[in-house]
Amino acid sequence: MSDSLQMKSPPESKRGNWTGHLGFILAATGSAIGLGNIWKFPYITGVYGGGAFVLVYLICVVIVGLPLMLAELIVGRRTQKNPVGAFKNLHKKGSLWQGTGWLGVASGFLILSFYSVVAGWALAYIFKAIAGFEGTAEQIQAEFGSLVASTGESIFWHSMFMLMCIGIVIGGVKRGIERWSKILMPSLFVILGGLMIYGLFFTHGGMQAVEFLFKPDFSKLSAEGVLSALGHAFFTLSLGMGAMITYGSYMKRGSSIIRDAVAVSILDTVVALVAGIAIFAMVFSYGTEPAAGPGLIFQTLPVLFQQTGPWISVPFFVLLTFAALTSGISLLEVVVSYFVDERGWGRTSATLVMGGTIYLIGLLSAVSVWKVPFTSGTGWFDFFDVLTTNYMLPIGGFLTCLFVAYVMKDADRADEFGSRGLLYSGLKFFLRYITPIAVLVVILHGLELLPFMEYGN
Ligand code: PFF
Numbered sequence: 001m002s003d004s005l006q007m008k009s010p011p012e013s014k015r016g017n018w019t020g021h022l023g024f025i026l027a028a029t030g031s032a033i034g035l036g037n038i039w040k041f042p043y044i045t046g047v048y049g050g051g052a053f054v055l056v057y058l059i060c061v062v063i064v065g066l067p068l069m070l071a072e073l074i075v076g077r078r079t080q081k082n083p084v085g086a087f088k089n090l091h092k093k094g095s096l097w098q099g100t101g102w103l104g105v106a107s108g109f110l111i112l113s114f115y116s117v118v119a120g121w122a123l124a125y126i127f128k129a130i131a132g133f134e135g136t137a138e139q140i141q142a143e144f145g146s147l148v149a150s151t152g153e154s155i156f157w158h159s160m161f162m163l164m165c166i167g168i169v170i171g172g173v174k175r176g177i178e179r180w181s182k183i184l185m186p187s188l189f190v191i192l193g194g195l196m197i198y199g200l201f202f203t204h205g206g207m208q209a210v211e212f213l214f215k216p217d218f219s220k221l222s223a224e225g226v227l228s229a230l231g232h233a234f235f236t237l238s239l240g241m242g243a244m245i246t247y248g249s250y251m252k253r254g255s256s257i258i259r260d261a262v263a264v265s266i267l268d269t270v271v272a273l274v275a276g277i278a279i280f281a282m283v284f285s286y287g288t289e290p291a292a293g294p295g296l297i298f299q300t301l302p303v304l305f306q307q308t309g310p311w312i313s314v315p316f317f318v319l320l321t322f323a324a325l326t327s328g329i330s331l332l333e334v335v336v337s338y339f340v341d342e343r344g345w346g347r348t349s350a351t352l353v354m355g356g357t358i359y360l361i362g363l364l365s366a367v368s369v370w371k372v373p374f375t376s377g378t379g380w381f382d383f384f385d386v387l388t389t390n391y392m393l394p395i396g397g398f399l400t401c402l403f404v405a406y407v408m409k410d411a412d413r414a415d416e417f418g419s420r421g422l423l424y425s426g427l428k429f430f431l432r433y434i435t436p437i438a439v440l441v442v443i444l445h446g447l448e449l450l451p452f453m454e455y456g457n
Contacts, residue, residue, distance in 0.1 A: 015080065015341065016173035021255050023174070025263055026181040028238075028247050030326025032268040033188070035118055036236040038320050039297055041272040042279045044228055046290035049220025050212040054273070056226050060233035061269055064438045067430040068239045068397050069261045071404040074416040076248025077257065082337035083242030086249065090408055097407065100399040101338075104242030107392040108334035109354075111241070113362035114384045115331065116165070119324035120157030120366070121147060121298060122317055129313035133302045140306070141299040154366040162362065165328040166355035169336055170348055173250050177329055184322045188271075191319045196274045198312060199281030209280035212290060213273060223453055227445045230438060235389055237268055240397030243330045246337050256418055271323075278316075282308070332358070390446035398439045405431035 018024040045053050079086040084101030091097045124147055133140050147153055168176045200206035234240050251260075279297065282304045283290055292300045297320070305313035332355055339350035364370055364380035372378045404413060405428065414420050417427065441450065448455040 015250075017250050017252050018178055019174055020252070021260070023178040023182070024247065024251050024255070025260060025267075026185045027177050027326075027330070028244065028260070028264045029267045030177075030181040030185050031238045031243050031247060031330030032236060032264055032327075033185075033271045034236075034238075034323050034327030035115065035122075035320070036232065036327075037268065037272040038275045038323050039118065039122075039294075040232065041236065042276045043293055043296040044232060045213065045276055046280075046283075046296060047293060048222065048225035048228060049217065050290070051214050051216035052218045052221040053225050053229060054213050054276075055216050056221065057229040057232060058269065060230045060438070061237070061265055063430065064230060064397075064435050065233045065237045065239065066261060066265050067427055067435045068234075068401055068439075069237055069244055069265060070257060070417070070427055071400055071431055072239065072242065072244035073248035073251070073257045073261055074404060074413055075400065075408070076242075076245035077251045077253070078412055078416045080249045081245075082249065082341045083245045083334065084338050085341045086242075086245050087403065090403075090412070097399070097403055100396060100403065101242060101245075103392060103396045103399070104240075104245070105335055105338045107241035107388050107396060108243065108331045109358055110361070110384050110392070111388050112165070112328060112331035112335075112358050114365040114381050115324070115328060116161045116358070116362050117154065117158050117365045117381060119161040119321065119328060120154065120159075122320040122324055123160055124153065124157045125298065125302070125317040126314060126321060128302070129305065129310055129317050132310060133306050133313070137303045140303050141295070143302070144295060144298040148368050151367050151369070154368070155363060158362050158366045159359065161324070161328065162355060162359040164325055165332050166351055168325070168329045169332045169355070170351045172347060177333060180329070181326055184326050188319055188322045188326075191315045191322075192271060192274050192278070195278040195312065195316060195319070198308075199278040203281045203285035205281040205284030205286075206277070208284040209277050212280055212284070213276050227442060230442045231389060231394065231446075234393050234397055234439075234442075236272065237265060238327070238330060240393030240395075240400070241334060241388075242396070242400075243334050245400075246334045247330065249337070257416060258418070258423060282312075386446075391443070394439050394442045394446065398436055398443060401431055401436045401439065405436070 018027065075086050075090065079089040081089055082101070083104040084098055087097040087101045088095065128143070168180045170176060171179065199209060238244060279301065280290055283300060286304050286307065288300055288304065301316070332351070335354045336347065336350045339345040339354060340347055365384060368379055370380060372380055372383045414424060417424050444450050445453065
């Protein structure tokens with residue numbers, strides 16, 4: 001970064017920082033790597049046919065994910081504020097752009113409420129794995145149904161997960177989030193590496209899994225698959241709700257935003273692919289279906305775990321829980337940072353009150369018999385999932401993109417980016433023309449308004 005650019009930067013705030021470069025990378029990859037990578041990516045890849053979907057997804061990460069992550073980090077580090085404060089700071093008080101920050105805080109709130117329910121299932125499955133999966137395939141698969149249907153059990157595990165998130169976030173940026181990310185993320189990498197080695201070398205499905213993920217067969221790719229890949233790029237990189245604004249706000253000046261954003265995007269993608277290899281290797285080696293859908297890891301895998309034993313199944317669900325936990329804390333941190341910065345609450349009370357409120361909202365998703373009023377039986381879980389993933393995140397991302405591309409001062413933006421070279425021009429080009437159009441397509445698809453798609457109504 002040139003000195004003349006650096007001198008104009010505002011001073012760092014006192015509200016907490018990562019201890020260094022590694023602290024940020026681990027916390028941000030912790031946010032990005034989550035249920036999206038280990039639960040959702042493999043199952044949607046299975047549903048949409050494998051290699052061609054993976055290729056489209058990788059392109060989406062580059063043209064949508066990376067530019068947006070850079071945009072969020074630029075806004076966060078520039079302002080050293082939560083999403084609402086950040087937009088207020090860069091535009092003017094009372095500006096409508098603050099709404100983008102509001103939308104982000106609301107998304108964090110809603111996503112964590114149902115995310116915690118799935119994370120709770122992962123936690124429950126650690127204990128099921130320790131006890132061992134027994135019975136016929138049908139019985140093992142039915143166990144998942146009864147966990148989801150059992151109000152008491154679902155609420156219990158949801159409570160446990162929320163308590164863990166609250167316990168970590170109360171500790172603050174350095175002593176809570178960073179410290180735990182430094183423990184959980186390396187453990188996650190080790191477990192995942194072990195599972196991949198097992199899948200590749202100790203099952204008969206390794207090569208088939210690699211082929212399934214990396215050999216594109218475009219005849220299997222649908223428009224629906226392309227749009228899911230785009231939507232997933234958002235969710236998996238924690239974009240569109242200010243999580244990266246918040247984590248970026250704790251970054252110290254002087255580190256390279258582009259290097260960090262590339263590192264986080266690559267790590268997130270590699271983890272999704274490695275998880276895919278490990279899971280599909282097992283799926284193929286026992287001749288099961290890759291397109292099992294959301295039940296892939298809670299229903300299909302447990303049947304296979306009967307053969308592998310607890311040495312594989314227990315680490316797998318520990319991995320899933322760790323991944324969910326580091327994402328859960330980032331969701332909570334977005335909400336907490338808003339109440340701390342803008343409303344002057346103490347961190348402890350903000351975490352307890354907001355964590356508690358999110359927990360209560362999460363009960364709606366945990367109790368599967370409760371349905372959204374005035375719908376034909378839509379569950380709250382699906383309602384919040386669709387509302388946030390299909391609408392709130394893409395809209396938040398779209399607005400952030402427009403803000404950084406067209407509203408933010410070039411001097412501020414270039415200063416945070418660290419140069420005005422070719423890469424910077426490339427980023428501006430993407431943020432102005434490519435990324436918003438791609439995101440708009442996702443939003444229109446969410447609204448079932450794309451003219452070339454058939455929506456069946
Ligand atoms: N990126 C997380 C995952 O892939 O599971 C989910 C997520 C976390 C989305 C944090 C948004 C966010 F702010």
